[in-house]
Amino acid sequence: MKTASQAQPAGSPSPAVRIEAVNVSRWYGNVVAVNDVSFSLGPGITGLLGPNGAGKTTILHMMAGFLRPSKGEVRIAARPAWQNHAMYRAVGLVPEREAIYPFLTGYQFVLLNAKLYGLSDPAGATRRAIRAVDMEAAQDRRLGGYSKGMKQRLKVAAAIVHDPQILLLDEPFNGTDPAQRLQMMDHLRRMADEGRTIVFSSHILDEVERLAQSVLVIVAGRLVASGDFHAIRRLMTDRPHTFTVHSSDNRGLAVALVADESVIGVELDDEHLTVRTSQFADFTHAAPRIAKAERITLQELLPTDESLERVFSYLVKR
Amino acid sequence: MNTTVFTLTLRQFAGQRRSLLMFGLALIPVALAIIYRLGEHADQHEETANFLADVVVTAILPLVCLILGTSALGSEIEDGTAVYILAKPVPRRDIIAAKFAASVLIAAAFVVPATAVSGLIGLQGVSEEGIVTGFVIATLIGVFAYSAVFILLSVATSRALLIGLAYVFIWEGLITELFSGTRYLSIRQYCLGIADLVTTVSRQDFEANLGGVEGLVLATVVVAAALVLAVRRLEGFELTGTD
Numbered sequence: 363m364k365t366a367s368q369a370q371p372a373g374s375p376s377p378a379v380r381i382e383a384v385n386v387s388r389w390y391g392n393v394v395a396v397n398d399v400s401f402s403l404g405p406g407i408t409g410l411l412g413p414n415g416a417g418k419t420t421i422l423h424m425m426a427g428f429l430r431p432s433k434g435e436v437r438i439a440a441r442p443a444w445q446n447h448a449m450y451r452a453v454g455l456v457p458e459r460e461a462i463y464p465f466l467t468g469y470q471f472v473l474l475n476a477k478l479y480g481l482s483d484p485a486g487a488t489r490r491a492i493r494a495v496d497m498e499a500a501q502d503r504r505l506g507g508y509s510k511g512m513k514q515r516l517k518v519a520a521a522i523v524h525d526p527q528i529l530l531l532d533e534p535f536n537g538t539d540p541a542q543r544l545q546m547m548d549h550l551r552r553m554a555d556e557g558r559t560i561v562f563s564s565h566i567l568d569e570v571e572r573l574a575q576s577v578l579v580i581v582a583g584r585l586v587a588s589g590d591f592h593a594i595r596r597l598m599t600d601r602p603h604t605f606t607v608h609s610s611d612n613r614g615l616a617v618a619l620v621a622d623e624s625v626i627g628v629e630l631d632d633e634h635l636t637v638r639t640s641q642f643a644d645f646t647h648a649a650p651r652i653a654k655a656e657r658i659t660l661q662e663l664l665p666t667d668e669s670l671e672r673v674f675s676y677l678v679k680r
Numbered sequence: 681m682n683t684t685v686f687t688l689t690l691r692q693f694a695g696q697r698r699s700l701l702m703f704g705l706a707l708i709p710v711a712l713a714i715i716y717r718l719g720e721h722a723d724q725h726e727e728t729a730n731f732l733a734d735v736v737v738t739a740i741l742p743l744v745c746l747i748l749g750t751s752a753l754g755s756e757i758e759d760g761t762a763v764y765i766l767a768k769p770v771p772r773r774d775i776i777a778a779k780f781a782a783s784v785l786i787a788a789a790f791v792v793p794a795t796a797v798s799g800l801i802g803l804q805g806v807s808e809e810g811i812v813t814g815f816v817i818a819t820l821i822g823v824f825a826y827s828a829v830f831i832l833l834s835v836a837t838s839r840a841l842l843i844g845l846a847y848v849f850i851w852e853g854l855i856t857e858l859f860s861g862t863r864y865l866s867i868r869q870y871c872l873g874i875a876d877l878v879t880t881v882s883r884q885d886f887e888a889n890l891g892g893v894e895g896l897v898l899a900t901v902v903v904a905a906a907l908v909l910a911v912r913r914l915e916g917f918e919l920t921g922t923d
Contacts, residue, residue: 426767428919445915448769455767457919459760465691477684478768520764 379405379439379527379559381425386434388420395420397583398434403561407554409574409591410563417583418563419458422532425561426455438528451479454521458532458563460513464506468497471505472519479524491523492516494549510537518546522553529553531562535569547573602626603642604666607635607649610659618656622648636666681777682770689752689782698751702744702786706794709735713801725809728802729881732815736795737871741822742848745787749830750840752779753914758838763919772914776831776907783827788820795819814878822871825899828906829867835913856889863889867902870895 381403388396396417410418423429424436427443427450436443438453462471472491476484492501495515505513514537521529529550535543550573554560564570570577570591577594579587587594609615612635616628619637624644629636639645646663653660693699712735713728721727753775756762765775799812829847833840848868856866863869869890877892890898 423919426919428763428766428917430916430918447771450767450769453767455763457760457763459763461759461761462764463688463692463761474684474688475764475768478682478765478770480769 379557380437381528381559381561382437382440383421383424384435384437386421386424386431386436388417388424388429388432395583396424396431396580399580399583399585400434401578401585401588403559403576405554405557405559406575407550407560407562407573409570409577410561410580411567411570411574411577412563412565412580414565416565416580418565418580419532420583421578421580422530422561422563426453426530451524452527454524454526454529456514456517456521456529456531456534458536460510460537462505462513462517464504467502467504468492468508468512468516468519469501471516472501472523475520476523481524484523487523487525491519494522495519496545511539511542514538515542515546518549527558529558529560531560533564534562535564535566543569603639603645605637605639605645605649606662606664606666607637607660608633608662609635609653610661611656614656615653615658615660618652618658619649622652624648681781682774683778685765685770685775685778686782688765689779690786692751692755693748693782693786698747699786702747702790705740705744706790709740709794709798710801713798717801717804724803725811725881728799729811729815729875729879731802732795732799732811733872733875736791736798736815736819737822737868737875738853740794741791741819741871742826742844742852742868744790745783745823745826746830746841746844746848748783748787749827750834750844752783752831752834754834754840757834757917760919762917766914766917773911776835776910776914780827780831780907780910783831784823787823787827791819791823792816809881810879811881814875817878818871818875821874821896821899822867825867825870825902825906828903828910832906832910832913835910835917860889864898867899870899870902874899 381401383399383401386396386399387394399421410421412418420429424431425438425443427438427446430444438446438449441449443449463474466474469488469492473484473488476487476491481487492498495518497512497515497519500508500512505516508516514534518531518534521531531550534546538546550560550562554575562573574591576589577587577591578585579594587597607615612630616630616635616637619625619635620628622645624639624641625637626640627638637645637649642665649663650660709732713731716727716731753762756765795815796812799815800806803811830840830844833844837843851862852866852868856862856869873890873892873895875892877895
């Protein structure tokens with residue numbers, strides 16, 4: 363496993379906001395969904411990153427106390443998460459599934475959650491939570507008529523109505539438009555700045571990059587990297603990349619590029635040029651500069667292996 | 681009992697097309713009783729008692745309880761909304777109690793009046809020989825027992841409706857009739873035993889294989905055991921994900 367730095371932030375945060383997994387495995391029959399995963403998370407935003415089917419939801423459900431680990435233990439605030447219903451006073455959960463009670467209005471749904479948390483002023487807490495996700499205008503409409511993005515925001519409002527110390531979100535940005543996403547990200551950042559522990563799962567690198575300070579990368583049920591997101595990102599980008607290049611003079615460009623230190627190989631065929639580089643950022647800066655110096659028109663510069671699965675499989679091999 | 685969960689469950693029932701289905705089911709014995717009254721009858725007491733046993737206790741009561749009991753929590757588990765009541769600091773026994781209370785209340789609201797009205801129509805408006813009283817008490821106790829069992833089924837398995845139908849029509853409808861030893865595991869027999877205890881009809885084709893006191897004790901045990909098991913199952917409830 364790659365550990366770019368400690369997954370837990372510096373200092374010693376209160377145990378009340380700590381999430382720990384100790385040698386956790388979970389299997390369904392003969393299928394291993396999560397395999398010997400350990401981590402410790404404190405205040406801040408952590409992204410649970412991995413391709414679809416990697417085991418992110420399984421890990422999140424174990425954190426939320428909705429799955430018993432087959433081996434090991436997940437602890438929330440120093441107590442086992444499994445069958446610990448009292449922990450929900452301090453934990454909010456945004457599930458991935460879209461279904462919410464269609465016959466309730468947005469306000470009634472959040473109020474329902476506030477009452478179930480046993481809050482002393484459920485109506486006041488409901489108004490604050492709905493305001494936080496900017497859903498006041500639609501709060502009196504029935505949930506059955508909400509768009510997917512609106513439902514996501516209401517689900518977040520329901521999960522934060524009791525002002526939790528720990529917030530777990532499963533693919534929270536699914537179905538949200540860019541403006542809604544930014545607004546929700548800003549709110550999560552504010553919560554994290556107040557010392558809360560926020561964990562969200564995503565299979566979209568860009569979402570994690572924009573929001574998470576630390577990251578847990580899960581591939582095929584294994585934790586393959588954890589720690590500071592930017593260090594993990596460097597591991598991902600400083601790997602060999604392949605670009606397909608079209609230009610006005612592929613042969614001339616090949617000769618010029620091969621002399622650059624960021625390039626480790628070129629292949630030329632009738633239609634295009636294939637370039638392999640070990641330094642993603644350096645090459646993307648160098649290629650246009652070299653083409654311009656050689657008076658060659660660069661028509662296309664296309665990375666050919668940018669799928670998240672390839673990035674993850676590279677991390678696994680490392 | 682958690683009143684928020686109780687109120688939510690009542691709203692779920694009110695908002696579903698299945699409430700229309702239950703209303704239709706409750707009308708069936710009333711309609712059949714009206715048709716029955718159109719003919720000539722030698723012994724309306726015996727025939728009404730048999731009618732209540734064969735139509736209400738055998739079919740309408742378990743079907744209404746099955747629809748409500750399996751959907752009270754089962755539909756939320758199926759569509760994933762259960763997480764909104766389970767990810768809360770609410771004791772699981774309070775959730776089961778609220779679901780049970782809501783199911784019993786609605787099922788009784790459909791079945792008990794249907795029993796009383798169809799019985800009174802069959803008896804031309806006069807409840808003689810304790811027939812209406814006996815069957816009202818029996819169906820009310822049946823509502824408690826069936827609801828508890830079907831709520832347990834919905835927490836224990838995703839095929840609660842199918843298993844419930846098999847229990848009602850295969851176990852109670854066939855096996856209990858063939859093998860008398862199985863009567864101790866039949867809510868229908870408990871109900872018939874209780875009705876038999878209260879009524880004083882001279883010849884009773886519906887006569888149960890169980891005594892009324894036995895039926896009452898067994899129904900109480902079934903309710904308690906089913907609810908305790910349902911709470912235990914819910915304590916260990918696991919959420920299955922797509923990832």
